[in-house]
Amino acid sequence: MPSEQLVDLSRLQFAVTAMYHFLFVPLTIGMTWILVIMESAWVMTGKTIYQDMTRFWGKLFGINFALGVTTGITMEFQFGTNWAYYSHYVGDIFGAPLAIEGLMAFFLESTFIGLFFFGWDRLSRRQHLLVTLLMAVGTNLSALWILIANGWMQNPVGAEFSYVTMRMEMVDFWAVLFNPDAQAKFVHTVSAGYTTGAMFVLAISSFYLLRGHDVEFAKKSFRIAAAFGFASICSVIVLGDESGYTVGEAQQTKLAAMEAMWETEPAPAPFNLIAIPNEAEMKNDFAIEIPWVMGLIGTRSLDRQIPGIREIREKNRERIVSGIEAVSALEALRRQPDDAAMQAEFEEHKADLGFGLLLKKYTADVRQATPAMIERAVADTVPRVAPMFWTFRLMVLFGFLMLALFGAALWYSVKGCFAGRRWLLRWALWMLPVPWLSCELGWFVAEYGRQPWTIYGVLPTHLSVSTLEVGSLYGSLAGFVGFYTLLLVVEMYLMIRFAKQGPGSLGTGRYANEIAHA
Amino acid sequence: MLFDYPTLKIVWWLLVGVLLVGFAIMDGHDMGVGTLLPFVGRDDVERRVVINTVGPHWDGNQVWFITGGGAIFAAWPLVYATAFSGFYWAMLAVLWALFFRPVGFDYRSKIDHPAWRRTWDWGLFVGGAVPPLIFGVAFGNLFLGVPFHFDANLVPYYTGSFWALLNPFALLCGVVSTAMITFHGAIYLMHRTEGAIQRRARLAMLAFGCLLLATFSAAGIWLWQGIDGFAIISAVDPGALPNPLAKEVVRQPGAWLANYTRQPLGVALPALAYAGTLIAMQLAAAGRTLPAFVASSLAIVGVIGTAGASLFPFVMPSSSAPGASLTVWDSVSSHLTLNIMLWATLIFMPVIVLYTGWAYKVMAGKVTADYIRENEHAAY
Numbered sequence: 049m050p051s052e053q054l055v056d057l058s059r060l061q062f063a064v065t066a067m068y069h070f071l072f073v074p075l076t077i078g079m080t081w082i083l084v085i086m087e088s089a090w091v092m093t094g095k096t097i098y099q100d101m102t103r104f105w106g107k108l109f110g111i112n113f114a115l116g117v118t119t120g121i122t123m124e125f126q127f128g129t130n131w132a133y134y135s136h137y138v139g140d141i142f143g144a145p146l147a148i149e150g151l152m153a154f155f156l157e158s159t160f161i162g163l164f165f166f167g168w169d170r171l172s173r174r175q176h177l178l179v180t181l182l183m184a185v186g187t188n189l190s191a192l193w194i195l196i197a198n199g200w201m202q203n204p205v206g207a208e209f210s211y212v213t214m215r216m217e218m219v220d221f222w223a224v225l226f227n228p229d230a231q232a233k234f235v236h237t238v239s240a241g242y243t244t245g246a247m248f249v250l251a252i253s254s255f256y257l258l259r260g261h262d263v264e265f266a267k268k269s270f271r272i273a274a275a276f277g278f279a280s281i282c283s284v285i286v287l288g289d290e291s292g293y294t295v296g297e298a299q300q301t302k303l304a305a306m307e308a309m310w311e312t313e314p315a316p317a318p319f320n321l322i323a324i325p326n327e328a329e330m331k332n333d334f335a336i337e338i339p340w341v342m343g344l345i346g347t348r349s350l351d352r353q354i355p356g357i358r359e360i361r362e363k364n365r366e367r368i369v370s371g372i373e374a375v376s377a378l379e380a381l382r383r384q385p386d387d388a389a390m391q392a393e394f395e396e397h398k399a400d401l402g403f404g405l406l407l408k409k410y411t412a413d414v415r416q417a418t419p420a421m422i423e424r425a426v427a428d429t430v431p432r433v434a435p436m437f438w439t440f441r442l443m444v445l446f447g448f449l450m451l452a453l454f455g456a457a458l459w460y461s462v463k464g465c466f467a468g469r470r471w472l473l474r475w476a477l478w479m480l481p482v483p484w485l486s487c488e489l490g491w492f493v494a495e496y497g498r499q500p501w502t503i504y505g506v507l508p509t510h511l512s513v514s515t516l517e518v519g520s521l522y523g524s525l526a527g528f529v530g531f532y533t534l535l536l537v538v539e540m541y542l543m544i545r546f547a548k549q550g551p552g553s554l555g556t557g558r559y560a561n562e563i564a565h566a
Numbered sequence: 567m568l569f570d571y572p573t574l575k576i577v578w579w580l581l582v583g584v585l586l587v588g589f590a591i592m593d594g595h596d597m598g599v600g601t602l603l604p605f606v607g608r609d610d611v612e613r614r615v616v617i618n619t620v621g622p623h624w625d626g627n628q629v630w631f632i633t634g635g636g637a638i639f640a641a642w643p644l645v646y647a648t649a650f651s652g653f654y655w656a657m658l659a660v661l662w663a664l665f666f667r668p669v670g671f672d673y674r675s676k677i678d679h680p681a682w683r684r685t686w687d688w689g690l691f692v693g694g695a696v697p698p699l700i701f702g703v704a705f706g707n708l709f710l711g712v713p714f715h716f717d718a719n720l721v722p723y724y725t726g727s728f729w730a731l732l733n734p735f736a737l738l739c740g741v742v743s744t745a746m747i748t749f750h751g752a753i754y755l756m757h758r759t760e761g762a763i764q765r766r767a768r769l770a771m772l773a774f775g776c777l778l779l780a781t782f783s784a785a786g787i788w789l790w791q792g793i794d795g796f797a798i799i800s801a802v803d804p805g806a807l808p809n810p811l812a813k814e815v816v817r818q819p820g821a822w823l824a825n826y827t828r829q830p831l832g833v834a835l836p837a838l839a840y841a842g843t844l845i846a847m848q849l850a851a852a853g854r855t856l857p858a859f860v861a862s863s864l865a866i867v868g869v870i871g872t873a874g875a876s877l878f879p880f881v882m883p884s885s886s887a888p889g890a891s892l893t894v895w896d897s898v899s900s901h902l903t904l905n906i907m908l909w910a911t912l913i914f915m916p917v918i919v920l921y922t923g924w925a926y927k928v929m930a931g932k933v934t935a936d937y938i939r940e941n942e943h944a945a946y
Contacts, residue, residue, distance in 0.1 A: 103944075110672055111672065111673070113668075114671070114673065115669065117668040118667075118668045120632075121631075121664055122661060124632060124636065124639075125635070125650065125657055125658075125661050127639065127646075127650075128635075128639065128646045128647055128649070128651060129650045129654055129658065130651070132647035132651035132721075132722055133647070133721050133722075134647075135639065135646050135650075136644050136647040136720055136721075136722070139639055139640065139644075139646060139647065139899065140640075140643060140899045140900050140903050141903070142639075143636065143639035143641070143646070143903075144903055144906060146636040146639055146640065147636035147637045147639065147640040147641075148636075149636065150629055150633030150636045150637075151910055151911065151914040151918065152910070152914050154629045154632060154633070155914075155918045155922075156921070158625040158628065158629050159625075159626030159629075159918075159921055159922055159925050160626075160921075160925075161625055161626075162621070162622035162623055162624075162625055162626055162929075163622060163925055163928060163929075165622065165944070166621060166622040166929060166944070166945075167928055168944070170928050170929065210900075212807045212809060213808055213900075214719060214809075215643070215720075217899075217900040217902070217903070218900060218902050218903050218906075219902065221902065221906050382719070383718075514651035514654070514722075515651070515721060515722070515724075516654060520654055524654070524658055527658065527662065531662060535665070535669060538669065542673060542676055542677075546676070553943070555942065555943040
């Protein structure tokens with residue numbers, strides 16, 4: 049049984065590397081489409097400034113992309129290096145979307161990114177636009193397959209456990225593919241990426257306008273970012289709500305924790321705008337409620353109830369007790385696979401196998417589990433409420449702040465007078481980090497909210513890890529932190545340097561700050 | 567379904583082989599170029615020429631590696647789990663070496679400072695030389711057996727140390743692998759450059775070609791004379807649901823060469839390794855670099871094919887619990903998953919080959935010092 053320290057360190061390492069990776073992914077996803085828009089404008093109008101825009105923003109995109117690739121390989125390695133039992137237990141389902149991602153999407157993206165940067169003089173305008181478009185399609189398909197894999201961790205459909213192979217096995221590929229959780233996640237996540245790309249261009253263009261250099265270049269970029277950003281943030285919010293609905297269907301614990309709903313309220317349930325959750329007494333010490341809203345968001349109805357944490361725990365207690373039978377029958381079947389009575393016994397409790405495995409954190413032989421152990425396992429089934437409640441609210445707040453900014457930016461760019469609105473430009477510049485913060489908060493809600501499972505309801509996190517020495521984890525974690533800090537310093541240095549210099553870095557002779565580049 | 571389960575298990579053994587070979591040919595040649603970079607480029611312009619021969623392609627090529635990893639995850643989950651966690655520090659060394667590539671390629675030319683650029687040159691060297699070396703060492707250890715076992719729930723336990731991986735035979739295999747990749751990269755570099763760089767690449771080609779022939783032969787003789795192979799002695803049901811704990815395995819002298827007695831045509835693989843290398847050397851020395859590249863690619867098929875065919879049906883033998891060794895029969899995914907993955911590969915692999923070919927066609931021709939000077943801001 050893996051030690052708690054090993055499990056915690058493995059989780060920490062995965063969280064650090066995944067969240068670091070996700071600093072670069074959303075910008076890549078969003079920038080690809082912005083580059084397609086800018087280059088389309090070039091092909092349609094023939095104005096060189098649009099080509100320069102594609103090349104300059106493409107240059108910044110490239111600096112970001114390099115680290116996205118670097119840190120992405122870590123993610124693929126890490127399932128095997130640090131989550132070996134997970135890889136064995138669900139590789140039959142989880143591995144497939146990762147491999148298809150490589151074949152269908154990442155090859156496309158990575159092959160055409162080379163031609164995007166180096167093909168300007170060797171391709172016709174239309175050919176180059178096609179290259180940029182295929183790069184964008186590849187990037188977005190990549191996100192699709194990764195989120196199909198992640199969606200399956202949240203809502204494991206289309207799979208069955210086999211006691212002979214001792215793992216989950218795929219029984220319905222289409223169910224995995226069209227998993228509602230995966231689809232909702234995909235549209236919400238890529239929209240967040242588009243918003244990030246738009247904010248990046250909007251903020252840096254505002255910087256040039258505030259400084260008063262490369263004004264024409266900045267104005268054209270600002271307009272594209274404002275329109276694209278407004279559409280994207282609307283989509284993030286609407287589809288985020290859809291995502292919330294899907295979560296309510298598939299993962300009641302996550303929804304209840306996000307909303308600090310301790311009790312099952314009569315439908316339609318109120319929404320806790322602000323609350324101070326009290327984990328020990330399972331109640332909110334203080335709450336501002338908006339009647340009806342939660343019921344509408346969570347069930348799209350006025351009459352269906354949303355279970356509160358207390359009710360969910362009671363149901364989970366029953367599943368854990370049933371899961372003890374499942375684990376015992378499984379252990380017997382591993383010794384005597386042909387025992388028909390045991391097979392029947394196992395089939396009866398199979399659905400609760402994962403809940404029985406939760407007890408393995410406290411005892412190797414789950415039949416010996418004491419009531420106190422069962423009580424602890426029951427408490428484990430709901431993630432801690434306060435972090436979920438607050439990160440979710442902060443993410444939503446940032447979402448609406450961006451909606452306001454993009455709304456104003458679009459309004460004034462339609463009116464044509466944004467360049468003189470210094471407050472707007474300053475606001476846009478200060479908002480630059482906000483989409484990144486929101487994206488990270490979103491991942492936290494999604495993944496922390498899945499605890500105590502790696503595969504929701506199927507495989508507990510503490511059983512998923514590799515059987516490594518704790519010392520190895522300290523070593524690798526230190527290595528990652530060291531490498532990643534260094535890489536971030538280098539990346540930020542280049543990014544800030546080229547963003548500050550602006551389109552002059554292209555060396556075309558048409559823009560300010562040409563000399564700054566040696 | 568297209569194939570029954572036993573056939574699909576074999577098909578996936580071949581497909582993993584195809585992906586490994588694809589990785590070695592495609593990502594291999596740019597890793598070879600990275601390894602040679604500090605030695606064949608004497609000044610900054612020369613080094614930029616070298617880097618830009620692979621500049622537009624290294625990223626797409628690296629996906630062979632990523633897809634290969636994904637395919638092993640999907641098709642052989644137990645191998646992926648056991649190998650990656652067991653070879654923990656070796657895998658991290660590969661990973662951290664690979665870190666230098668994307669940033670090395672993309673960031674190096676962005677600042678015009680000698681120390682900055684020299685640092686990334688060595689970064690690209692590490693990113694090019696370390697992964698093939700470690701993969702070779704890992705392959706060598708497969709022949710010796712890896713100390714791992716499973717508990718009743720199939721949790722893998724690795725009981726060796728990182729340093730034990732660095733034994734003489736495995737290190738020899740590491741040299742085979744590095745020589746093969748650098749040889750291949752040198753031929754590619756000859757094809758895309760001219761003048762002094764091409765002359766230095768030619769020397770490297772000859773040196774690493776000879777080294778490959780010598781070390782490949784030495785490893786073969788060692789395997790034949792000095793290393794006990796593994797053999798399954800219980801009955802094998804190729805159609806059975808995979809369970810790696812249901813067989814009996816013994817160690818036998820000469821077992822790694824037994825496949826060639828059973829299937830004499832298999833000798834074609836090592837023969838291809840020799841013929842491919844010799845013909846590639848001949849062609850490249852005569853300046854016919856494109857056919858030489860094809861020949862060295864065939865040599866790679868021969869070398870990796872020889873390793874795979876000798877191990878068959880083993881994928882990852884266990885030295886501490888031979889019965890738990892992972893084979894093509896008992897460490898695979900379900901019939902359905904193998905079938906779906908086969909379709910995905912059959913559909914996408916030809917498309918990938920087509921557009922990769924197009925990308926090389928667009929960027930074809932020699933990379934010259936003039937090209938670098940004209941594209942001061944855009945080139946790597």
